[in-house]
Amino acid sequence: MKLIQLAKELNLSISTVSKALRDSHEISASTKKKVLAKARELNYEANPFASSLRKQKSKTIAVVIPEIDNNFFCLVIKGIESIAQEKGYHVLIYLTHEEIKKEIAITNLLQNGRVDGILISISNQTVNTTHLEELKQKNIPLVFFDRVADDIDSPKITTDDYSGGFCATEHLIERGCKRIAFISISPSLSISKRRMNGYLDSMKKNGLETDSSMIIQCSNDEEHNNQLIRELLSSTNRPDGVFASVEKDAISSYKICEELKLKIPEEIKIISFSNLRTAALLNPSMTTITQPAYEIGSAATSILFKIIEKKPIHLTLDKTIFKSELIVRNSTQ
Amino acid sequence: MKLIQLAKELNLSISTVSKALRDSHEISASTKKKVLAKARELNYEANPFASSLRKQKSKTIAVVIPEIDNNFFCLVIKGIESIAQEKGYHVLIYLTHEEIKKEIAITNLLQNGRVDGILISISNQTVNTTHLEELKQKNIPLVFFDRVADDIDSPKITTDDYSGGFCATEHLIERGCKRIAFISISPSLSISKRRMNGYLDSMKKNGLETDSSMIIQCSNDEEHNNQLIRELLSSTNRPDGVFASVEKDAISSYKICEELKLKIPEEIKIISFSNLRTAALLNPSMTTITQPAYEIGSAATSILFKIIEKKPIHLTLDKTIFKSELIVRNSTQ
């Protein structure tokens, strides 16, 4: 079903039909009515590529994330989709699998008009950010969420990661922990640094020692990470508290504790940043710092649309920092 | 960066440059080399809408699913993405939120060339399938997975749902359950019927009674579903076994048992279709029938590409049925 066919059916020119469909003020109400009716009857839908080519707009946004089998990112996508659907926009999904190489390949694909804007949470290998700078230079609207690139001047939606790191550590200390192991995401991520700084400051404030043996820097090799956690938890001076930056590592820690027959929370307490729906049902239920993932997704998307629509952005929106919530459960009892 | 600019830089016509970029046999090796080098240098990427309009191909597929905050669908997407990335395809995501109205709106958007193919798992409200039939009539490649529309002649990737339903029930009966409550997804879904038939046949085979009070037909109103489960579990002749078709309802059941102080598995046993990564860590760990979600996603996508590329499809692939796995844990001990 093309415009020309629709026009023939109506005995009108394609110009008139096209204008009627976009509700142009040049067209009479009666013509509009006839055109709309016919279009609906024949289920006419404009060819998206012809429209996009002509209008230089894609009606599409891209979401670039490191992984998808993770409740945080799933909920973020849900939030993104809710706003995009409202705006009649399409959503492309790209996974970097935590590889900078893939992230660059993806951003290259997005350089030439395929999308009107990009929402991105960078990979844990992303240190050099020239590929992101290039998007900026091409004036492609760009909004970061959660894992942001500090050196790029674009809106950033995050949670209060320093304070999350600090409060989680304070909580463990209040519950009697003295040797607290911090399991980091990649240390190069600023989100990871902020969480770790919160942890370090809380430890220092309470006069507790931290040494490198208590900080695990995770890589992308899951098995290797588990081995590091296993070694730490089975060492003679093992920690009495584990603070995981991502739920994946908390789950690993639970499994390794079971393996080593370490009792949570009696022998070791566990806390984690997590959006697990089952946190309350775990054995024992897990204390979490939970981010408002859905809200992060929808807020980032709203800001992206402000840029796309060239609306003014309040400076306060430009660096939106959501609060995360400490939910105390039995793993730190 | 447009083709015309690239051509000027190279002192060649745009035809030649275009052909060189697509490795046409009409172009000399030396010219190709020069063109490729320059294109890389200037980071040239063809305008996707111009290409798509001209070639009548979008290099994009759509994934239409009822929800995303669910481990099954997350893993499916991961499987889909792996194949799409390999093929250089883009992936659009659409959520129906279990609403037939949204499903129809989405399929209408996909009628006019926006995608080269569609992967869909239908909403639980989808009984009438004319909107899917229309896609077929427009020759848009279509592959169903998990929640399939039986009456549409398209490839369908599923798991052995009847046998999953049967084995789960047999397992509960072996463990001593006599009154087993089946929590269904929407009854209109064929996947739901198959699971329920497996349940019913196992009950009958073992001479156990089933009455309608033991079968909960879930709606899209989460709170209402929970209320139904709560009423059932607090009734005087409550079940001694719960078989949930989706993990969401199993999680609700766990929570309600806690609320009612019903001990799992002593007073009530629970089994569920589920891809929860934390199933083994729940209190108690949950017995699951687990579907190979990632494989379902990648298999469905491979078949979709066979259709897109007009390769012959073996009849055996057309109705691929994966095996799901019964993983016995403590909730049915």
Place this chain on the structure above:
DNA sequence: CTGAAAGCGCTTACAG
């Protein structure tokens, strides 16, 4: 208020 025509940026059949 309606319509003819140009043009978005590519690709490809055809001419040379």
Place this chain on the structure above:
DNA sequence: CTGAAAGCGCTTACAG
């Protein structure tokens, strides 16, 4: 082997 030209299906500035 290279290039001029048509055309994919729209939208919109312009003419009438």
